[in-house]
Amino acid sequence: MGPTKEEIRERLQTDSVTILTSRTALTAAVPESKMRYVVAIILIGDGTASRTVDIEKLEENGTTYTVKFNDVPVAPADVRQLPTDYDIENPILVLEGGTRPYGTVSAGSGLNCTIIYWDSPL
Numbered sequence: 001m002g003p004t005k006e007e008i009r010e011r012l013q014t015d016s017v018t019i020l021t022s023r024t025a026l027t028a029a030v031p032e033s034k035m036r037y038v039v040a041i042i043l044i045g046d047g048t049a050s051r052t053v054d055i056e057k058l059e060e061n062g063t064t065y066t067v068k069f070n071d072v073p074v075a076p077a078d079v080r081q082l083p084t085d086y087d088i089e090n091p092i093l094v095l096e097g098g099t100r101p102y103g104t105v106s107a108g109s110g111l112n113c114t115i116i117y118w119d120s121p122l
Contacts, residue, residue, distance in 0.1 A: 003120060008088045011118035012039075018110040019043075019053060019103035023065075026055075026115045032097035034119045040086040041069075041103075044112040045078040052106040053113075055082075060098045068093055068101075074111060088118070097122070 003011070015027045030036040043053055055069040074080045083092055093101060105111045 005089060008118050011120070012088065012116060013118065014114055014116050016112065016114045017103075019105045019113045020110045021105055021107065023056070023102045023104050024110075026101040026103055026113060027117065029100045030095045030097050030119070034097055034121055036093075036095040036099075036117050036119050037091035038093035038095065038101060038115060038117045039088050039091050040116040041082045041092070042114040042116075043072065043074045043078075043080040043082070044114075045074050045076045045080075046108055046111055047076050048108060050075050051108055051111055053111060054104045055093075056102045056104070057093065057095065058100050058102055060096060062098075065102065071106075086116070091117075 017026055051074050052071040056065040056067050058065055103113055
């Protein structure tokens, strides 16, 4: 049986980064002894122009990237949340030890991103 909703709430963490036009790590690599459950990704428009964002997962082999969200549109004044209604018990990405999420923006000097997740021991 997995953790209770209250236990998940206690484990929730956030990381904020600026996603660039080159692959940008959204969190540190997941420790080998854990699983990471990403429940939401929040993308904030740059105030200048519409952009698109790709979210990928770097696999355990350290060389393969798997696209998880492709061409997510973000308007200049937009706050885009993936998914629109998130539930901490239903992650949108599950990351094994040694993996990590990455983002890439289509153009410009970058978009702000906040990622909400929780870790669980194996």
